[in-house]
Amino acid sequence: MTNSTPASVIEVKNLSCGYGETVVLQDVSFVVHPQELLFVIGGSGCGKSTLLRCLIGLLKPLRGDIAYFGKSFTTADAAQRREILKTFGVLYQNNALWSSMTLAENISLPLEEHTSLSREDRKEIIALKLKDVGLSGSEELYPSELSGGMQKRAALARALALDPAIVFFDEPSEGLDPITLREMDLLILHVRETFGTTMVIVSHQLSSIFRLADRVIVLDREARGIIAEGSPAELAANSTNPRVRDFLNQVGDSPKRTNQPFADKENHFSK
Amino acid sequence: MTASHSLMQVSAELKAATARLEAGPLGSECLVKVGGDWRLSEPVPSWNSVVGKRTAASVRVVAEDLGKWDTSLVLFLAHGRAWCLESKNSFHAEALPGDLQALLLRVSTMVAPKPMAKSAVKSNWALLETVEKKWASQAMEIVTFVGECALGFIGVARKPRRFRWMDCLVQMQQCWASSLPIVSLVSFLVGVILAFQAAVQLQQFGAAVYVADLVGLAVVREMGPIMAAMIVAGGTGAGFAAQLGNMKVDEEIDALETLGISSVDFLALPRLLAVAIMMPILAFYANALGILGGMFVSTTMLDIPAGAYWIETQNRVGLSDVTGGLFKSLFFGMAIGLAGCLRGMKCDRSAAGVGTATSSAVVTGILLIILADALFALIFNVLGI
Numbered sequence: 001m002t003n004s005t006p007a008s009v010i011e012v013k014n015l016s017c018g019y020g021e022t023v024v025l026q027d028v029s030f031v032v033h034p035q036e037l038l039f040v041i042g043g044s045g046c047g048k049s050t051l052l053r054c055l056i057g058l059l060k061p062l063r064g065d066i067a068y069f070g071k072s073f074t075t076a077d078a079a080q081r082r083e084i085l086k087t088f089g090v091l092y093q094n095n096a097l098w099s100s101m102t103l104a105e106n107i108s109l110p111l112e113e114h115t116s117l118s119r120e121d122r123k124e125i126i127a128l129k130l131k132d133v134g135l136s137g138s139e140e141l142y143p144s145e146l147s148g149g150m151q152k153r154a155a156l157a158r159a160l161a162l163d164p165a166i167v168f169f170d171e172p173s174e175g176l177d178p179i180t181l182r183e184m185d186l187l188i189l190h191v192r193e194t195f196g197t198t199m200v201i202v203s204h205q206l207s208s209i210f211r212l213a214d215r216v217i218v219l220d221r222e223a224r225g226i227i228a229e230g231s232p233a234e235l236a237a238n239s240t241n242p243r244v245r246d247f248l249n250q251v252g253d254s255p256k257r258t259n260q261p262f263a264d265k266e267n268h269f270s271k
Numbered sequence: 272m273t274a275s276h277s278l279m280q281v282s283a284e285l286k287a288a289t290a291r292l293e294a295g296p297l298g299s300e301c302l303v304k305v306g307g308d309w310r311l312s313e314p315v316p317s318w319n320s321v322v323g324k325r326t327a328a329s330v331r332v333v334a335e336d337l338g339k340w341d342t343s344l345v346l347f348l349a350h351g352r353a354w355c356l357e358s359k360n361s362f363h364a365e366a367l368p369g370d371l372q373a374l375l376l377r378v379s380t381m382v383a384p385k386p387m388a389k390s391a392v393k394s395n396w397a398l399l400e401t402v403e404k405k406w407a408s409q410a411m412e413i414v415t416f417v418g419e420c421a422l423g424f425i426g427v428a429r430k431p432r433r434f435r436w437m438d439c440l441v442q443m444q445q446c447w448a449s450s451l452p453i454v455s456l457v458s459f460l461v462g463v464i465l466a467f468q469a470a471v472q473l474q475q476f477g478a479a480v481y482v483a484d485l486v487g488l489a490v491v492r493e494m495g496p497i498m499a500a501m502i503v504a505g506g507t508g509a510g511f512a513a514q515l516g517n518m519k520v521d522e523e524i525d526a527l528e529t530l531g532i533s534s535v536d537f538l539a540l541p542r543l544l545a546v547a548i549m550m551p552i553l554a555f556y557a558n559a560l561g562i563l564g565g566m567f568v569s570t571t572m573l574d575i576p577a578g579a580y581w582i583e584t585q586n587r588v589g590l591s592d593v594t595g596g597l598f599k600s601l602f603f604g605m606a607i608g609l610a611g612c613l614r615g616m617k618c619d620r621s622a623a624g625v626g627t628a629t630s631s632a633v634v635t636g637i638l639l640i641i642l643a644d645a646l647f648a649l650i651f652n653v654l655g656i
Binding site for chain 2: 056081082086097109110
């Protein structure tokens with residue numbers, strides 16, 4: 001990164017978004033700094049996915065502005081929008097690999113669309129990207145032939161195809177076992193260290209948050225916006241909002257377990 | 272020891288739920304004893320059957336030999352409490368097990384669900400209005416999509432290399448392969464049916480040879496293109512909707528959009544073009560088989576030689592009849608492709624959504640085919656073709 005890098009990669013100003021008449025988020029403002037690993041967290045229905053859909057341009061914001069590298073995304077015309085779209089990759093919750101295409105074709109499509117590389121160059125890049133995520137040699141496989149964890153990694157390879165400056169992750173831990181999840185987290189860190197990529201991750205996997213996050217943004221359904229912002233350890237220890245602390249310390253009001261859960265068989269209703 | 276223990280357990284399992292009422296010694300107080308196993312899945316006594324028409328100043332519930340219990344007992348007690356509340360009696364359940372009391376308390380503190388505001392019965396006019404609005408929005412959707420596709424095709428004409436030719440070929444192949452057997456059977460039988468119907472009438476006048484004229488014209492001008500289009504709408508059109516609908520559910524279409532790739536260009540145009548090309552070919556094939564069906568009936572039932580039948584057909588069916596039919600089928604193909612792709616891409620993000628999109632694609636496809644056919648009948652009539 002050169003010195004001319006602006007202070008913010010993404011700048012969200014007074015963003016309101018929702019569906020039809022329901023406003024999910026109101027007047028949300030935040031900034032994502034270069035090379036930052038930002039987590040967007042919050043309970044179910046708090047608008048995490050809605051915010052992400054707005055950020056990647058799948059949902060038109062009701063009000064407010066989103067700017068990438070100082071250029072407005074909301075008011076961009078078709079050509080500018082295309083330029084901005086080129087700068088980020090997205091890893092979807094369901095991976096969203098194109099099922100009718102092989103992995104090589106999946107990774108090749110962004111390259112075909114946005115570069116004028118020759119077929120041979122593309123082939124080399126595909127091999128490189130697949131090697132990066134530990135899927136060397138699976139060029140000719142179809143997404144349905146892969147396990148969930150492998151699909152996730154293949155989807156990451158596709159998201160990284162254009163060496164984007166920003167990568168968005170929608171619930172990257174969804175459906176992964178703890179070991180695969182750890183591998184995924186390490187892969188994310190590896191990518192960040194290698195390419196200096198800025199990453200925005202929507203998740204509520206606590207282990208990943210503490211392992212990866214530089215900063216977290218906590219959204220809340222009732223507040224319809226951000227209720228806390230900071231490093232996860234700091235928020236877990238000193239947040240003034242008890243719900244934020246509860247979320248990060250995962251106490252909640254979960255019931256205490258009895259020592260012998262099945263001892264009292266007479267009344268399976270008890271306790 | 273263990274044997275007798277397990278025996279006791281078995282007998283405990285079989286205890287039936289009981290609730291007895293005793294007019295207690297405390298004068299006007301009623302004592303209700305509950306015992307046995309209370310199971311939702313087993314018959315249990317109801318409060319009314321226990322108390323009957325009795326009235327009491329206070330009710331005291333105690334457990335006697337109470338076995339396993341579940342929500343059925345809680346419900347029984349809640350009914351009892353409600354009964355007492357209604358007749359302004361006092362209800363005492365302090366002697367019951369603690370966890371049962373706790374549950375009973377939970378029932379009493381439950382917030383009753385807010386009654387849903389009942390939507391007033393709509394008048395016929397209001398109902399008509401909603402249907403009208405739905406139709407209007409659907410028509411608007413179709414018009415918008417046609418516009419998007421037209422713009423897409425203009426883009427393709429400018430930069431043909433950007434078009435997904437391979438996808439188009441694959442779709443053509445699938446359309447052809449999946450429709451051919453059914454188109455063969457259906458068009459042959461349509462020819463046979465038409466010939467039978469015509470023969471019954473024409474034979475009365477000794478004009479059986481004109482079966483060839485009737486079958487030839489009907490098949491080439493209408494039945495061939497229409498039957499082939501119906502079959503393709505049910506197979507290929509529905510297939511498009513299911514395919515694209517699934518892609519929408521799996522966020523595959525979102526993934527295209529965030530890459531700056533238009534899903535119309537990438538997904539809809541190759542499919543549209545494929546089915547628009549295949550449709551006239553299939554219609555031509557359907558025409559041939561329809562005529563063959565008529566010929567089969569004539570040779571076997573009416574004793575008209577195949578050669579005579581063919582000559583009669585050639586005399587009556589002109590090139591304009593054939594090309595008119597095939598020209599129409601080109602539009603039928605586009606209608607099928609439009610309906611399939613539109614419904615698929617506007618699909619709800621759920622498994623049920625894909626199903627709805629698929630059936631809706633077939634209905635829309637057939638509707639558009641018939642509309643287009645009516646329009647063409649009018650145009651051809653005016654032009655005298």
